[in-house]
Amino acid sequence: MKPFEIAEGIYSVGVEDWNIRDFHGYSTPCGTSYNSFLIVDDKIVLIDTVKKEFADQLLANISQIVDPKKIDYIVSNHTEMDHSGGLPRVMHRVGEDKPLYCSKMGFKNLSLHFGQKWNYRPVENSEELNIGKRTLTFLETRMIHWPDSMFTYIKEDKILFSSDGFGQHYAGPEKFDDQIGEAVMGHAKKYFANILMLYVDRIKQLLNSIGELGLEFNIICPDHGIIWRKNPGKIVEAYARWCDLKPKRKAVVIYETMWDSTKAMAEKIAEGIAEEGVDVRPMHLRAWHRSDIITEVMDARAVIIGSPTLNNTLFPTIMDFLTYMKGLKTKNKIGAAFGSYGWSGESVKLINKELEEMNIEIIDPGLKIKYVPNQEGMDACFDLGKRIGKAILD
Numbered sequence: 027m028k029p030f031e032i033a034e035g036i037y038s039v040g041v042e043d044w045n046i047r048d049f050h051g052y053s054t055p056c057g058t059s060y061n062s063f064l065i066v067d068d069k070i071v072l073i074d075t076v077k078k079e080f081a082d083q084l085l086a087n088i089s090q091i092v093d094p095k096k097i098d099y100i101v102s103n104h105t106e107m108d109h110s111g112g113l114p115r116v117m118h119r120v121g122e123d124k125p126l127y128c129s130k131m132g133f134k135n136l137s138l139h140f141g142q143k144w145n146y147r148p149v150e151n152s153e154e155l156n157i158g159k160r161t162l163t164f165l166e167t168r169m170i171h172w173p174d175s176m177f178t179y180i181k182e183d184k185i186l187f188s189s190d191g192f193g194q195h196y197a198g199p200e201k202f203d204d205q206i207g208e209a210v211m212g213h214a215k216k217y218f219a220n221i222l223m224l225y226v227d228r229i230k231q232l233l234n235s236i237g238e239l240g241l242e243f244n245i246i247c248p249d250h251g252i253i254w255r256k257n258p259g260k261i262v263e264a265y266a267r268w269c270d271l272k273p274k275r276k277a278v279v280i281y282e283t284m285w286d287s288t289k290a291m292a293e294k295i296a297e298g299i300a301e302e303g304v305d306v307r308p309m310h311l312r313a314w315h316r317s318d319i320i321t322e323v324m325d326a327r328a329v330i331i332g333s334p335t336l337n338n339t340l341f342p343t344i345m346d347f348l349t350y351m352k353g354l355k356t357k358n359k360i361g362a363a364f365g366s367y368g369w370s371g372e373s374v375k376l377i378n379k380e381l382e383e384m385n386i387e388i389i390d391p392g393l394k395i396k397y398v399p400n401q402e403g404m405d406a407c408f409d410l411g412k413r414i415g416k417a418i419l420d
């Protein structure tokens with residue numbers, strides 16, 4: 027991407043990763059960007075870098091504005107490799123002795139990744155650094171979403187560099203919220219569901235402290251995707267809402283199937299749920315990526331899981347999904363299990379065990395059907411769906 031000015035003397039110099047489709051297990055059908063920001067003041071500051079393989083592109087972008095050697099300070103808001111992988115190449119060009127500002131945990135993590143060779147300047151929460159007409163304030167945001175994470179804020183311009191916070195995995199011609207419009211919200215929600223959902227309590231604390239400090243944002247610059255300049259309050263308000271994990275009248279029926287019996291059950295259960303006037307999405311695990319399913323799960327009241335019994339246990343993709351969901355710590359859910367079987371039929375019991383471990387309230391013992399559901403079996407599925415629908419409306 028060509029560098030562009032965000033505000034007077036502040037440039038976006040990062041890169042797009044147009045063709046990435048799998049970001050450590052998260053599907054990225056629109057690619058992503060690794061945003062990096064250059065502030066040209068009395069001192070010249072670079073905030074965050076990019077993935078290692080894009081470092082030369084970042085340096086070429088910086089060179090269109092200033093010679094990288096003129097950069098005085100580097101700020102690392104986050105150690106994860108999509109933002110720090112380019113540091114060795116950048117430090118080599120900028121100067122290995124240039125001060126590198128990071129959180130105290132960032133110092134530890136960067137040292138573990140890259141050794142002690144650089145001029146690290148670990149900062150305290152709220153520590154300030156004057157760079158001329160502007161002041162950078164470093165705000166610790168531990169576990170949003172790594173121990174080292176921090177934000178950098180320019181109080182004079184009210185611009186926040188928010189690391190992964192408020193980001194989206196999106197690469198496109200649009201660079202700002204006013205250019206992309208409402209479409210950005212789906213990408214932001216998916217990002218929140220897959221990266222941040224398990225940290226909602228910490229995010230709430232952060233949003234509260236932002237309110238207490240009276241911080242205002244004219245522009246929010248995340249490290250991925252679109253920059254929020256028209257209405258930065260919109261994404262902050264969305265985060266406050268998403269943090270509540272308040273369920274909608276919605277069910278997600280997530281299933282695997284071998285010979286379409288569990289599929290037939292899933293669709294009939296979904297019909298029963300819909301009969302009660304509840305929004306329902308049947309999602310076959312080989313048709314939907316787990317990162318898209320979890321986005322639907324985030325605001326659903328009911329999570330209904332169906333698996334055939336295979337070799338006395340669950341179908342492997344079901345366990346993959348349940349493991350993923352467990353890690354993301356969904357809240358406020360009810361659940362139920364179902365599945366077809368041939369002779370042993372353990373799947374329902376095993377799913378229930380997993381749901382219990384996730385503190386999902388099991389509202390029905392579950393339904394298992396031998397081989398192929400007959401009319402009686404289909405009626406039982408429909409009735410189960412209706413019971414789930416009623417429970418959601420309760």
Ligand code: FEO
Pocket residue numbers: 104106107108109171172190249250
């Ligand atoms: Fe975009 Fe946590 O890295």
